[in-house]
Amino acid sequence: MANNDKTSVYEWEYMDSFDRIWSQQKHLPEIKYFLDTEYSWAKNQCRPKVVILGTGIPEELAYACGAAPYWLIGGSLASTVWSDEHVPRDTDPVSRSILGYINRQGTVDFSDSLFIIPMTSDSMRKIAYQLKTEGRTICLVDIPPQRSDSKSSEKWQRQILDMTKAISEHTGSRITRSSMISAAQRISKARYALNAFLNISRDRPDIVPNATRLLIQDSYYRTFNINEWTYRLQMLTAKTAELTRRYAYVGQSRPKVMVMGSPIIFPNYKIPFLIDDVGLNLTDTVDSTFLKQYLIYEKSDLHGSYSRIIKNIASAWYSRDASSAFVRNDSMYHYIKWRINKKDVEGVVYHVLKGQIEQDFEFERFEMLFAEYGIPMFRLETDYQYQDIEQLRIRLEAFSEMLTQNRYKEVKQAK
Amino acid sequence: MKIKKKIIIAALSCAVLGTIAYFAYVFPFYEFEQNDYDTSLDKILSLDYLKTLAPLFIIIGLSAIGIVTTVCLRKQMLKKDKTYSRFAGREKSGNAPKQKPVPFMVIRWIMMIGFGFMMIWGGLIFGLKMSSVSIPILSCPWNTEQMTESSCYYLSHLNELFELPIKSILLFFGSTLLFIVLLGRTICGFLCPMGLIQDIMDKIRQKTKTEGISANEKLYSTLTPIKWAMLLIFIGLCFVGGNFCNFCPAVAVSPILAGMSTSLYVSGFLMIFVLIGGFFKRRLFCNICPLGYLIGLFHKISLFRIQKDCTACTECGACYEACPMGIKQIYTERNKTNVTDSNCIMCGECVKCCPEDKALSLTCAGINLYTSSRKDIMSGYTPKKK
């Protein structure tokens, strides 16, 4: 009986978010493909060979070994409940969700999989050990936290080489130079397509609502066929471009808001929906996954022997990674500064999941940065529960009013 | 390393080393016009002795040059690395804190030196009393004046063995097996002259405070297939018409020191390799010695054991770092008490370096010969001693 309840919460979460997103769209039935991708991921019963926990490693290498990786990045409230007994009280919901998916019986069969676990936080470290005691095959990828150390890039490259070897041993297929190059090119194409789509649709929330845009970004991690995903996305971009030319933007433009900090993962879209409800325009969710889309490989990166290519990929990734696993998240800092200078940001919602202490530490630094530029910032601490929606709504409404007032102030000053 | 990779390396090294061993007579290292296999005490005390020692001097000279060149090369390579180059080339006048000498180690050195002396010159001084006994040791039987016969000759020339009368064959196998069961690989650690030479090289390195090659799983797993290849060549070369003695480095030690003028072929080159390798990596040749491996295969029935108390062990890894044979299971074992491995030469380094009381002990037929003790480790630091 209890199991049924848990499954029904899981279903309800997905259905609720799907309904909301589908009901918002007017001109683009093409997004159905992406909704289907999400749904089939939620419902599938596959036996993945390679499972990656979190988004902390370059996925090009998993594709090069012939395995389409299966990502576990969290997101569902029901999944956090499935792993309640295995983790301490203060663990963050993303780790709980990941462990919950792994321990869940009956749908996806993880008995044969290789788990790749980047050590982005304490909970990942300890979960890795729990998985090992259960007898699963794991591969740890340690992230050297200080980029300015003389040997950190080399250490990271060695970790990635070991990981690639482990993947190719587990899947049984050898990595060749050509498979590496083709994988890197495939991923570059996908990222480029995503970039193009986001640039087109960011300023037109009337054609592509914000939540839809976020869902399409998220579906990158749920698809089983990256080529088809890229193709569909390119079609969608073309159609969106055509629609932007055809229809002018009517209606008042809302204040632009950026969400930073902990990742927002489908189906837990309560924050994007809330932000929409209170009358703000969510331009982007800037977290570590977001910045990865800018990592596109040129032909010059893919020269040399295959171990040279792996090292190039690894070092490019390491120098641009904006995850909170580093002592100082400089990549994120510089990117935010660039966005501010582009005058793209009117307000920031800093999202902190309960238990993600590293985001909380970075909050201070960004608070000072935004205060310097006079941009209002709002700290939103929550977890995956839906009970605090009303409270958050009230606070967000106040924030939204403040932003609208700011706009009038600026207009007034301009006059 | 995967098994497949190991087999490939074993096959490759078998082919390469086998060819060299087969054609060993084509590469003369030092040839005497006339091989003189007679020796006597008078010969040793005369000037002729120096002439017979000529190849040995050449070997030592070349090894020394090789070692110095390697050290200089290493210094050159380190200059590129920012951090290591800072610390290279600094003065090393002081002494690292050392443990007080332990009875076990002292006895081991005395036995090694004593037995080596007896094997090489014992027959000359005391007469051939025990020469029909065969010990599985790499002390070359070309030295016919050795105290005891060495099993390595007949094991590598099995075709000749089976042409001997039955009594000799039985005596040979009987004495070899007896020593294997009684002593096991303690022969390697306490008696073998090749072991003595390598330990001397290691001592020289420690005294000059040069860096060696540290414990590394990849290194040891590369040496294992080479060891298998050596065993195959050792046993099988006689059946294809080669002579292992032209290839074996032990020829350069015992006969020459006893005063016999023996021409050296590939053995001379191999001996240089043993000396240089033994300088940087302790007991490098023992890691690939075929005779040692043969003895080690019987380690389960041998009397000498290494016992471990797994509760007292803190997994500090000192035993693994100290072990010249790279045995990791002493460090990683968490349940069993008996951690003897087929590679273990009973040198006692692991017990010496273990900082926990009674965590490791070397036993013979159940009697504790040497137990680890924290007080021994800390004996370099006792108060009132600076």
Next chain:
Amino acid sequence: MRIMITREQERKARQDKRFISKETQTAAKYLRSIDELSGAPDGMKPFLDTLNRIYVEMQGLNATQKTIGTYCVIAPQELIYAAGAVPVKLCSGNYTAFFVGDDIAPRDACPLVKAVAGFKNTGLMPVYEDCSLMIVPVTCDCKKKIAGMLSEQCEVMTMHIPTSKGDDEIDEFVSQLYDMAARLEDITGNQVTYDSLAEAFRITGRAQYELSEFIRLKKGNPYLIRGTHAMTIMNAAAYMPAEQWADALHSVNDSLKNKEKSGRLVTNKKLPRILLTGSPIVFPNMKIPLLIEEMGGIVAGDETCMGERGLYDPPVITDDSFDGMMRALANRSLRPCPCPTFADNSQRIYRLKQLIKDNDIQGVIYHVLRGCLVYDFEYKRIEEELGQLGIPVIRLESDYNEEDVEQLRIRIEAFIELIKLKQEPEKRKTGRRYL
């Protein structure tokens, strides 16, 4: 304008005064409790004096050499001595600093890190201000981020601690130690030579020798010394140069040996023997050991990093070259360390079992600081394993304030009662023998 500035200054001066008075009061109170606890060995005075000097009189180390602050025992002290400096362990246990840090550091951060942030912010503690360099090994998320925050205020060096202990990781850690030595040379201006490193090994080696003697004497049952006093001695090691500490410990050892001979014990009763493990217990946060011993137990074993773990394992030199000594340090820092920063920390269970066997432990108290996730994760497994041995374990979560003292007291009392109940039948047996 000027009035505002002076008003600000006045306010800060008042805040500082309040901070100093509260801090010294708390530290003095705990020092007194420790002193008044029965069974203190002769020779405790130098340790209490050091803690008094640092926390009550607010003086620094008063060393002629430079001081280098470390935040974890994984950073080897031998290198610091070799560079001619003095190490100080800066993990903080201070309640007052915690209150200050509560506003600076995130709400869910562990109290140790909040206290450090508090101290750095007020800038009043000479031990922190005098440091020329702070070495922060990145063992958990909070330490990682606090290193970033500290680097804005003083010189910081982070060390990457690998999550597993394979041969490659040890090699990488050796190069990390070389980096540390290079940085120390730059800061102190002295060279780390073969001789200075060998001398440093001798200095810390002597301290470790005294400690192993102390542990051997401590194992005796019935007891020669209380666990609280032992933990105070270990805590004082953070602020005393190794030679001084070793000398003081030597006299304590002598007095304990005399006690052993003359049969003067801490107490005649058979008190329940408790092992304290988990998050570090840093002075003045000594409320848990004090409570345990107040309620009639004795802290017979201590598996925390501010306790024995820091100086327990000696570096074993297998190769006499300079590189060999660095490798010995790397091996000693990583391999035997049962810190939960390592993904596979099953050796901690073996260490606990060893302590349980050596000290005849009857109960384990698992101390978790609020927000310390790594130790919390391991609790479940340890509870299972020790449950199989029949040893009761309880989890005590606490914070750096005195509000939960009563709750802790009740729980510890109940736990000790539980152990005594289990112990009862033994007592009766001995009684009958005497009859």
